[in-house]
Amino acid sequence: xxxxxxxxxxxxxxxxxxxxxxxFSASESEVLVNLVEQIIELLGERTDNHGDDPLAAMVGITxxxxxxxxxxxxxxxxxxxxxxxxxxxxxxxxxxxxxxKKGAHAMTMRIDxxxxxxxxxxVDHEGANAWLGAMNDIRLxxxxxxxxxEKTHEELEILAPDDPLRGVYAVYSxxxxxxxxxxxxxxxxxx
Numbered sequence: 713x714x715x716x717x718x719x720x721x722x723x724x725x726x727x728x729x730x731x732x733x734x735x736f737s738a739s740e741s742e743v744l745v746n747l748v749e750q751i752i753e754l755l756g757e758r759t760d761n762h763g764d765d766p767l768a769a770m771v772g773i774t775x776x777x778x779x780x781x782x783x784x785x786x787x788x789x790x791x792x793x794x795x796x797x798x799x800x801x802x803x804x805x806x807x808x809x810x811x812x813k814k815g816a817h818a819m820t821m822r823i824d825x826x827x828x829x830x831x832x833x834x835v836d837h838e839g840a841n842a843w844l845g846a847m848n849d850i851r852l853x854x855x856x857x858x859x860x861x862e863k864t865h866e867e868l869e870i871l872a873p874d875d876p877l878r879g880v881y882a883v884y885s886x887x888x889x890x891x892x893x894x895x896x897x898x899x900x901x902x903x
Contacts, residue, residue, distance in 0.1 A: 723893035724840075732840045732897045734890070736831040743883060745825050747850045751818045754785055754853070755811050777804045784853045788814060817845035840894055847891045854884040 724734045736744065777800040780786045789807055791799040820842035824833050835843060855861075858868060858880055871878040 723890060724897045725893070726897040726900045727834065730837050732835050732837075732894060734833045734893070736825075736833065738831060741825050741828070741831050745822060747854075747883070748818050748822045748825070748846055751788075751846065751849050751853060752815060752822065754782070755788070755815045755818070757782075757785070777801070779803070784856045787852050787856050788849055814845065814849055817842040818849065821846040837898075840898055844891060844894060847887055847894075851884060851887050851891070854880055854887070858884060860884075 724732045727733045779791055779799070780789055789803075789810060792802045792806070793799040820839060824835060824839065824843070858877055860868070868877075868881045871881060
């Protein structure tokens with residue numbers, strides 16, 4: 713890390729003309745790696761079997777036309793239409809590509825974290841977008857577990873200290889802050 717780079721703990725800042733940096737503690741990096749690996753594993757559970765149709769494999773048509781059973785995976789790979797016929801048809805042509813894109817974002821984040829034993833992360837504009845996508849997917853997954861659509865912010869803030877969801881909410885909030893710092897750094901780039 714160059715001495716001129718100013719790094720705030722756990723948040724991203726702009727560094728130079730097209731780089732963004734953050735510095736995570738060992739425990740923060742461990743949490744991020746664990747979460748991103750869970751996303752990678754979850755996305756991998758719904759794989760395509762194109763053994764009978766090489767053309768479908770080549771153009772990315774999935775064999776899945778029904779939504780995932782898992783609530784988290786359904787949030788990551790939602791229906792595009794309310795009408796089930798339209799949703800099924802759209803899913804067949806887009807899910808494979810969406811899954812691959814989300815998986816690539818998660819792998820970028822994982823590789824950056826695993827290749828940085830000191831917790832110093834430096835990403836370019838493309839890497840920043842991959843991080844934003846991966847963090848968004850992690851927050852979506854945590855949000856499903858927290859039932860953020862049914863609960864208010866105030867309800868989540870006052871979870872009992874012994875409630876296992878209290879820690880999940882703390883991580884969810886922390887990730888939102890990291891994501892916000894990266895968005896702000898990208899916006900600084902645009903000004």
